[in-house]
Structures are given as C-alpha cells and as structure tokens.
C-alpha cells in the first residue's frame with residue numbers, strides 16, 4: 377500500500393533556479409539549460425534560433441557595396 381506524502385511531492389515540483397534572461401527569445405534561462413555567456417554579461421540560450429535572434433536584434437546590418 378503506497379501512501380503519497382504531500383511534502384515529498386512538493387519538493388519534487390520545486391521550480392528550477394533561474395540563471396538569467398535570454399537576449400534572444402527573452403525568456404528565462406533556467407538551471408540545466410545550455411546557454412552562452414558573453415563577456416559583457418549577456419546570456420543567450422545555446423540554441424540556433426535564440427542565437428540568430430540575438431545577432432539580428434543586437435547586431436547592425438552592414439552592406440559592402442562595390
């Protein structure tokens with residue numbers, strides 16, 4: 377006979393620790409997720425779409441016209 381202990385269940389559902397905000401998708405980066413940390417402190421998920429969004433958002437579009 378298994379009796380569930382509500383205290384134990386609460387511990388299991390504890391929220392993961394938030395490390396910071398992704399500069400790409402602007403959602404939280406939580407413990408256990410891969411992320412890239414830049415020298416100036418910016419954090420981006422280790423994810424192609426986040427990295428792409430970050431580049432397009434923070435980078436400046438340059439054209440080299442001949």
Ligand SMILES: [Zn+2]
Pocket residue numbers: 398399400401402403420421423426
């Ligand atoms: Zn992200």
